[in-house]
Amino acid sequence: MSQPQEHVPAYGEVDLTTCESEPIHVPGAIQPHGLLLALEEPSHRVVVASENTAELLGRAPGSVLGADLADLLGQDVAARVRGAREDDDARDEALHARLVLGGAEVDVDVVVHVSGDRTVVEVEPVGHGVEPVSYRATRGAVARLAGTTDVDALCRRLAREVRAVLGFDRVMVYRFDAQWNGEVAAEDRRDDLEPFHGLRYPASDIPAQARRLYTLNWTRLIADVDYRPVRLEPLVDPGTGAPLDLSGSVLRSVSPIHLEYLHNMGVTSSMSISLLVDGRLWGLVACHHYSGPHRPGYDARSAAEFLGQTTSQLVGERSRSRERDEALAAQELMSDVLAGVSAQSRDPLTALVEDGRVVDLLGAGGVAVWDGHRLLTSGRVPPWAQVQRTARLLGRADGAVTFTDRLSTLDPRLREVAEAAAGALRIGLDGDGWLLWFRPEQPETVSWGGDPEKAATVEGEGPEVRISPRKSFEKWQEVVRGRSLPWRPWHASTAERLRSQLTAIMLGRSRGQIAIAESLQRAVVLDEAPEVPGFDVHARYRPAAGGQLGGDWWDLLPLPGDRVAVVVGDVAGHGVHAAAAMAQLRTALRAYLLEGHSPAAALDRLDALVTTLNGNHTATAVVGVVGRPDPARPGAPAAVELASAGHPAPLLVTAAGADPLVVPTRPMLGLGFGPTSGTAGEVVSAQVPVEASLLFFTDGLVERRGASLSTTTEQLGHEAVRAVAEGLSPPDVADRLLGAVPGRAEDDTTLVLVRLAPPAALT
Numbered sequence: 001m002s003q004p005q006e007h008v009p010a011y012g013e014v015d016l017t018t019c020e021s022e023p024i025h026v027p028g029a030i031q032p033h034g035l036l037l038a039l040e041e042p043s044h045r046v047v048v049a050s051e052n053t054a055e056l057l058g059r060a061p062g063s064v065l066g067a068d069l070a071d072l073l074g075q076d077v078a079a080r081v082r083g084a085r086e087d088d089d090a091r092d093e094a095l096h097a098r099l100v101l102g103g104a105e106v107d108v109d110v111v112v113h114v115s116g117d118r119t120v121v122e123v124e125p126v127g128h129g130v131e132p133v134s135y136r137a138t139r140g141a142v143a144r145l146a147g148t149t150d151v152d153a154l155c156r157r158l159a160r161e162v163r164a165v166l167g168f169d170r171v172m173v174y175r176f177d178a179q180w181n182g183e184v185a186a187e188d189r190r191d192d193l194e195p196f197h198g199l200r201y202p203a204s205d206i207p208a209q210a211r212r213l214y215t216l217n218w219t220r221l222i223a224d225v226d227y228r229p230v231r232l233e234p235l236v237d238p239g240t241g242a243p244l245d246l247s248g249s250v251l252r253s254v255s256p257i258h259l260e261y262l263h264n265m266g267v268t269s270s271m272s273i274s275l276l277v278d279g280r281l282w283g284l285v286a287c288h289h290y291s292g293p294h295r296p297g298y299d300a301r302s303a304a305e306f307l308g309q310t311t312s313q314l315v316g317e318r319s320r321s322r323e324r325d326e327a328l329a330a331q332e333l334m335s336d337v338l339a340g341v342s343a344q345s346r347d348p349l350t351a352l353v354e355d356g357r358v359v360d361l362l363g364a365g366g367v368a369v370w371d372g373h374r375l376l377t378s379g380r381v382p383p384w385a386q387v388q389r390t391a392r393l394l395g396r397a398d399g400a401v402t403f404t405d406r407l408s409t410l411d412p413r414l415r416e417v418a419e420a421a422a423g424a425l426r427i428g429l430d431g432d433g434w435l436l437w438f439r440p441e442q443p444e445t446v447s448w449g450g451d452p453e454k455a456a457t458v459e460g461e462g463p464e465v466r467i468s469p470r471k472s473f474e475k476w477q478e479v480v481r482g483r484s485l486p487w488r489p490w491h492a493s494t495a496e497r498l499r500s501q502l503t504a505i506m507l508g509r510s511r512g513q514i515a516i517a518e519s520l521q522r523a524v525v526l527d528e529a530p531e532v533p534g535f536d537v538h539a540r541y542r543p544a545a546g547g548q549l550g551g552d553w554w555d556l557l558p559l560p561g562d563r564v565a566v567v568v569g570d571v572a573g574h575g576v577h578a579a580a581a582m583a584q585l586r587t588a589l590r591a592y593l594l595e596g597h598s599p600a601a602a603l604d605r606l607d608a609l610v611t612t613l614n615g616n617h618t619a620t621a622v623v624g625v626v627g628r629p630d631p632a633r634p635g636a637p638a639a640v641e642l643a644s645a646g647h648p649a650p651l652l653v654t655a656a657g658a659d660p661l662v663v664p665t666r667p668m669l670g671l672g673f674g675p676t677s678g679t680a681g682e683v684v685s686a687q688v689p690v691e692a693s694l695l696f697f698t699d700g701l702v703e704r705r706g707a708s709l710s711t712t713t714e715q716l717g718h719e720a721v722r723a724v725a726e727g728l729s730p731p732d733v734a735d736r737l738l739g740a741v742p743g744r745a746e747d748d749t750t751l752v753l754v755r756l757a758p759p760a761a762l763t
Contacts, residue, residue, distance in 0.1 A: 029229035034124035399428020423484030439484035551578035569621035599623035599643035658717030700749035
């Protein structure tokens with residue numbers, strides 16, 4: 001085999017250090033088995049010509065530039081070129097003509113395409129002995145392609161049909177993966193050639209700019225790997241100030257790096273046909289010849305291109321059909337699972353996870369669900385720390401589906417859990433919740449056509465160093481680890497539908513719980529305070545953000561001895577369970593106070609009760625027992641006795657200021673802390689002046705994200721003093737204080753304003 005001639009494109013020498021940025025669409029040269037003329041419009045005069053016009057047309061490039069196409073190729077060809085320029089369909093077919101080239105009359109194919117403002121005309125002599133491909137033969141090949149049962153069989157048939165049409169020694173169907181590595185999915189070859197089927201080649205073998213050209217031009221022929229490129233004259237189009245873009249050219253000179261790559265493989269001629277599915281490069285038909293130059297005729301190349309286009313359509317249809325079948329099966333399973341979830345009275349997320357089929361829904365190995373408070377799992381999942389890390393890495397603010405089949409690329413620490421979770425798919429749920437499917441590692445033995453880590457060789461030293469394509473293509477195997485089976489588009493759409501339907505179930509359940517909670521709350525918590533002589537009481541309640549009802553309650557209870565008990569409490573949580581617990585605590589505390597227990601002793605008993613309730617409830621409460629002022633002593637203050645269990649201290653509001661009544665607080669209820677009523681200082685007594693007010697409230701009134709409680713409580717007190725100074729009535733003061741602290745309240749809120757009636761009201 002002869003050695004390749006030096007191949008240097010017009011824009012300068014390149015090597016693999018510039019491979020990714022090599023401007024292969026503007027090489028400034030063509031292959032020598034034809035000639036190229038670029039015309040300006042509408043004059044049809046030549047502005048760029050290949051230098052072989054002297055050899056083929058008998059006119060030097062200098063005399064060709066500026067010439068009319070009709071003077072060079074004849075009136076008939078010029079007219080047909082003009083027609084092809086104006087008709088997109090005509091440009092898909094070669095114009096057959098007979099011209100004098102190289103001093104002899106020969107049959108030629110004239111191919112026309114548009115490059116920017118230029119009409120590009122390429123003339124290619126028809127090879128000796130080339131027979132046109134018949135319509136009958138092409139139709140039969142298409143029928144055989146359509147008759148295959150799956151994509152693998154389709155690829156095998158395509159390799160056979162293309163080789164029959166083009167006559168290459170080897171034809172391979174080369175399929176890309178998600179990282180643009182290629183695999184030989186099928187081949188048809190001479191019997192004496194080593195098989196390449198199943199070998200893979202790294203993405204660097206076909207760089208990004210080459211893949212872009214494959215999407216623009218369905219075919220590319222290199223008739224002779226040892227060709228000498230024919231330069232274009234001039235290199236820069238004088239009318240545009242840029243090199244002529246040859247993306248659509250059939251004669252375009254190719255990268256010297258690629259020619260060296262082919263030579264290292266022992267290839268003497270090659271051709272490729274693009275396989276595009278939904279406009280994206282899916283694969284290639286790669287044709288190799290090993291016994292010298294090989295130039296199939298344009299008709300044969302067009303027939304092979306048509307077979308590639310047909311196969312592309314069939315691959316797309318079959319891939320979509322498989323996706324539809326799998327998605328429909330998943331939809332049926334999801335409907336069955338969600339029907340079971342809806343039929344249960346339990347929490348929907350718990351019911352979903354305990355139905356192990358949610359794991360099978362996306363072909364996963366395990367599922368983890370976080371509802372903002374607890375983790376639920378099914379199947380095989382990594383430890384909590386890695387689950388949490390995965391959820392954070394894949395999380396999106398909008399909760400949309402995200403996935404990866406190689407978690408270790410996001411965080412190398414996740415490599416240690418690859419056996420259970422090499423890949424994951426995440427969807428967000430309401431609030432801070434999420435659902436994760438995990439897929440285990442799928443170790444795979446991959447056969448490469450040469451070591452992918454040695455895609456290049458280094459030659460020379462110092463400034464003369466040159467990086468060139470690898471020379472070894474011997475089979476090289478590796479075991480790929482840390483990767484799961486890939487997620488497919490239908491997995492994402494199924495997960496999104498599950499999120500939508502699950503959210504609807506949870507919303508419906510939540511609305512039902514809200515209605516029940518509202519009924520419970522309204523049954524035990526009064527809308528208006530009862531009239532108690534000597535006291536002016538006003539209460540306000542506001543649900544949490546999103547309309548969630550919580551466990552807030554308040555109570556006003558007349559006691560013997562001209563006293564009244566004021567209670568404000570808060571059971572942790574929202575919904576039916578919190579409202580039910582709240583109802584029990586309110587009733588029990590009433591009973592304890594009516595039995596004559598002090599505020600502290602009543603809270604002791606309430607703590608013991610909370611620990612017995614189902615659901616591990618906790619709660620806070622403050623109890624104030626206020627003595628009614630003595631009518632015989634106008635202006636005398638009233639006494640208040642206070643006890644608290646983890647609750648915010650009430651404020652004493654006068655015209656002079658608002659001061660917290662600091663109560664030595666015991667821990668919140670439900671922790672089983674034990675009796676405290678014998679502890680010194682666990683109750684505080686204070687004097688309340690006539691026309692002063694006591695403000696009791698839950699933490700929803702003052703808790704704001706990013707703000708300290710001391711700051712927000714101070715804001716509340718300032719607003720209370722301002723409202724009193726403005727002479728607002730107690731109901732108006734209560735209304736204003738409900739919104740006194742700026743910011744979004746994330747918990748439900750209760751306030752009770754107790755004002756001692758003036759002496760005139762007591763007579």
